Amino acid sequence: MSERPVKVRIAPSPTGYLHVGTARAALFNYLYARHNDGKFVLRLEDTDVARSKPEFIQPILDALKWLELDWDEEIVFQSKRSELYAEYLERFLKTDRAYHCFCSREELEAERKQARADKRSMKYSRKCLSLSKEEIQAKLDAGEKPVVRVKIPEGATTYEDIVSGELTRQNEELEDFIVARSDGSVTYNFAVVVDDYDMGISHVIRGNDHITNTFKQIILYNALELELPVFGHVPMILRPDKKKVSKRLGDKDVGEYQNEGILPEAMINYLSLLGWSPKVDNEIYSRQELIDLFDTSGLNNSNAVFDDEKLLAFNFSHIQKKSDHELAVLAAPLLVDAGVTTKYWLETRWEFLRQVVGLLRERLHRMSDIVTLGGYFFDFDYTYDPKAEAKQFHAEGAQLLSDLAERFEALDQFTHDKVEAALSELAEERDIKKGKIIHPTRLAVSGMSIGPGLYDLLVVLGQRTVVDRMKKAVEYIHQRS
């Protein structure tokens, strides 16, 4: 295999959204290309008229863009390349590896059934291989539309997989698979060979569910006398029940993780460690670090279960790496979408938003947590947590809230220290623990029993808001009783 410039590709078929398996294959290709100053290109395998849907194309592109797996060059659409395939098919037909087959689908189906019944694997009988030129011409003249099959050679096919090492398949395990349909269009393996060759793909890194295809493709490369790319097959990503991830089983696609508040860098980082390892005791990496580190020698060959919890932990880590400003940028649209505030309001109070995320950041496992954990900063329309309310909003609590609100109102400066001092004083005078005051106050101003340190929380909320909310809580307690 001669040295060629590195050029890799991801070739999704638009039969659904982008799932994590395809995303990871894309990532490995992307990392390999970037690491080696090569090209990473995108090809859409959209030739399955029955299952391909144009409406899946954009979401796939969006997901790739979200992950910033940006591809080089123009997107290649298989559906637009039928002329190219026809050329190669022409060429293939001239080799002694090609032959026409007139067997009907019904006949083949019957053979298949029989093979099953006999517990044999289905292999085409080669019935049409022995047809004479005259017989073929006669059928053609009669208007029969044959398919084109490849005559699998004797012997075995071997190649060196960059993940699994040397792999061999006895050719007799392969059947004379169909290369072109009766309507003249080529099938998957033929199109892939033509495309990978034509596009100058140097390395084919894909899921190991393609290993059988690889042998078929190699036979086609050989028949067409084309130079082979290097192949590498990465393990599958499995669900917690060890089944291959699939949309049908309810597995999330990449877009759903995005909507849940997963950061693209977290997804990238997590995915990179499924089936690959940098072999050091560190797991959190930036995109650039992954590019620098990525090496096919770190690829392993056993399937990996996708663990949402660990993804979340990675997400948390990457959230912590961001600045308050960056987090504010990410949080703003989520808060607006949730209806707790408006875009305009936030734009005029950016510093406030920045402080809020600064306060909440180490509680954010997914960005969307900002809404549930911090909605009260923007919206007074919260309800009190029922359990906490039962515990804190009693007569004594109301009295404390009312007293504290008065003292807060009288403060000339609403700083952490002043607030703390006011609260401590009250606790001392009443000879009670500070917690007795802190908890009802937190509930009054946030509706929640959990959250950031109270003094910080109060300062960010602001004197006016705090006092208002406390008074309102007092009223609420009185009304209720």
Add this chain to the structure above:
RNA sequence: GGCGGUAUCGUCUAGUGGUUAGGACAGAUGGUUCUCAGCCAUCAAGCCGGGGUUCGAUCCCCCGUACCGCUACCA
């Protein structure tokens, strides 16, 4: 069924012919604290089974088992 691949804590993984088999997530416990989270510390948890090869196998070989994949005029 046939063919192929894989097998280290629950999960993702590192690792070596001789190691206290390492890390991360999750779990447990303790500390910090006004709560939650975080942070810190500690703990628990693994070499699929059986044969070989060898002075010695988690590691190499074989068999078994389990799991995964492929087995279309789909991609």
